[in-house]
Amino acid sequence: MKGQTRRRLSEWVATLPSFVWLLLLFLLPTLLVFAVTFRPADPYGGIGSGWTLASLLTLVNAHYPAIIWRTIWLSLVATTLCILLATPMGYYMARINPARRRLVLLLVILPFWTSFLVRIFAWKVLLHPEGFIKHLLMFLGLAGQDTSLLYTTQAVLLVMVYTELPFAILPIYAAAEKFDFRLIEAAQDLGATSLKAFVSTFLPGIRVGLMTAFLMVFIPSLGSYVIPDIVGGPTSEMIGNKIAQRTFVDRNLPNAAALSAVLALAVLVPMIAILTLRRKESPRDVLIEEGV
């Protein structure tokens, strides 16, 4: 069959460039992380030959388990805060008139595309001992001269929520937009209070959006590195900071790889969930469509 062969041929021609590129530069390097974990470090900061469990054993080193636990815990708190803020926003955005909705959407998207470093830096300036917020709090009598806002776990959480909130708002809004708001009215007609109607109809109705939001915020949070590096202190270090220190400070790539392998495994669990979810809906498409 000539047509069939031609179709196969054009499929391969269109697929191969991106397929080979990602196979070589995405999948292979990712697998390499796991392989390098079992390699020794060479004295020049490269990767030695032979195999060893040395890097794997550094993972049980006294402070790593605490840092891994903190990474998961901080990511969970940041994700929860994002979802708590994004849910009423999704509800509001789905109900307002289209003109105002376009404005709100644009306002949600704009900071999302502005420089990540600039947005973190903006908070560093705001939280600085001589900055705006410290002066405001001191003026209100809520902070003393020696209260430190910067380099704390709270600062890390605040900035994580700030940078990741749009990732929660967009999928929740996308789900809320498809929700039939008459269900809420029906529940109220049947005697439910506003809150009860909201919890028993709206939340289950946007379930997929909530789950997507959770994953979209939780996964990048686990990999946070710049935020704790700039606004955090020694007591708010996350796995990402340790990966960077092993890579750039001690120049021990196998140790960095071992930590990254842990991170990859931590990400894999929610990622499998995301791919299962994708079969039902395609929230990322919505995100990208709205995002541009």
Add this chain to the structure above:
Amino acid sequence: MKHSRLPAIVTWLVMGFFYLPILVLVANSFNSSRYGGQWESTSLKWYIRLMGERDIWQALRNTLAVAVSATLASMVLGTSAAFALHRFVGSRLQKLHYGLIYMPLVIPEILMGLSLQLFFVSLNVELSLVTIGIAHVTFCLSFVTMTVLARLQDFDFSIVEAAQDLGAGWWTSLWRILIPMLAPGILAGGLLAFTLSIDDFVISFFVAGLGSTTLPIKIYSMIKYGSPPLINALSTILLTVTFVCVLGSHYLSNKGQKAA
């Protein structure tokens, strides 16, 4: 039905939360005081001082060189990938292909950065602007593909078939029909890739070598060790550029949707 005002209040408070830091930053770039706790006087002195920073201009040139090449490469690869994913949907190859395109979108940047560094170090490739460019194509590719794919959903392939029935070869139908009709989507994807590329810090930092400082890497070292007001001024310029890019992309995207 009684409407709760809470959702509206939360939404507009969050808007304040989003924009307050940005506004303070922009305002501070015109403030002659160092940390902006007090307003000393309005001045352009940080902008003027910025002009004299040669490192920043070199970093900007590096960033643009990387962004332009990575954008063009990812536009070609991404458009072709989106076409394959859409046209041959359901085949086993496309399921694998989709997985490969999708994964870079969800993986934390630091993982991609370290894995690429390990890859280049293993191959003894010297880290440079070229390795940064290669890394950028790798993540931009997925974003371009998804953007073009979204546009393809409302593309009517019977036009291509009609052209072919009328004797157009695949080259003609590609250049005369498919690409012009998909142009708004491809351009929107390209603008997105460009924005992501000029903004990328984490991945670039991991695959940068000596002398291949990009603007975000330069900004990072300024944040860590440099002068805050200079970053304010630089950030304000960057914010203006990105806002223009995003609005442009938004406009092209909507135009594409209306045309389709």
